[in-house]
Amino acid sequence: MREYLLIRSKRKTVALAIKEDGALEVRAPMRLSKKWIDGFVKQKEGWIQQKTAETAKRAAARRQLTPQEEENLCLRAQEYLPQRTWELAEQTGLTPAGVKVTGAKTRWGSCSGKNKICLSWRLMERPREVIDYVIIHELCHTEHHDHSKGFWALVESFLPNYRALRRELKGW
Structure with missing residues (x-):
């Protein structure tokens, strides 16, 4: 199971985000069970891998400013x-x-x-x-x-x- 940072709030939907450092962030409603969220993350593994690769590629190509x-x-x-x-x-x-x-x-x-x-x-x-x-x-x-x-x-x-x-x- 992929590790992720879980952020709960008064939202109605679940959102996944790949951060600049490649970390996975999951935003979810307050009452949604951790088991359901884990299953959702597992179901989206293909998308997560694709977006992680894209993020890494962009980060490598980005020129660092002085x-x-x-x-x-x-x-x-x-x-x-x-x-x-x-x-x-x-x-x-x-x-x-x-x-x-x-x-x-x-x-x-x-x-x-x-x-x-x-x-x-x-x-x-x-x-x-x-x-x-x-x-x-x-x-x-x-x-x-x-x-x-x-x-x-x-x-x-x-x-x-x-x-x-x-x-x-x-x-x-």
């Missing part, structure tokens, strides 16, 4: 990302409560329940159209705080090619 490169990207991001977010907010009519640049490593962006958008400075290593996709994705969360059909329809109304951009982003 501290100076990180600092430069962070400074550029502090200037560019908020400005671009407000430009796109004006174009879309979707207004965030604020914009903050973070050093997040595991997500490109987020939108809080109070409509505050956070964007990782690491986006600055990506093409401009991918950056715009992440910003528009987060702006759409100011209207839909989920990934419902309505949310994706709103994203698509601004970016008809969002699926290709999303695939490109997932490759990183």
Whole structure:
């Protein structure tokens, strides 16, 4: 049986994630039995192996930035990302409560329940159209705080090619 970190919360579904270091993380509802979760993990072993290999391959290919490169990207991001977010907010009519640049490593962006958008400075290593996709994705969360059909329809109304951009982003 594969080892995993179990995180229980008030969720309704089970989610599997392979972390950067190859560790398996399982998120599950509070009341779901450990036996059921173990069975689910065993059933998904093929998927887990595939995603672990993909994660390792991406990690090996990723260029490590020097501290100076990180600092430069962070400074550029502090200037560019908020400005671009407000430009796109004006174009879309979707207004965030604020914009903050973070050093997040595991997500490109987020939108809080109070409509505050956070964007990782690491986006600055990506093409401009991918950056715009992440910003528009987060702006759409100011209207839909989920990934419902309505949310994706709103994203698509601004970016008809969002699926290709999303695939490109997932490759990183």
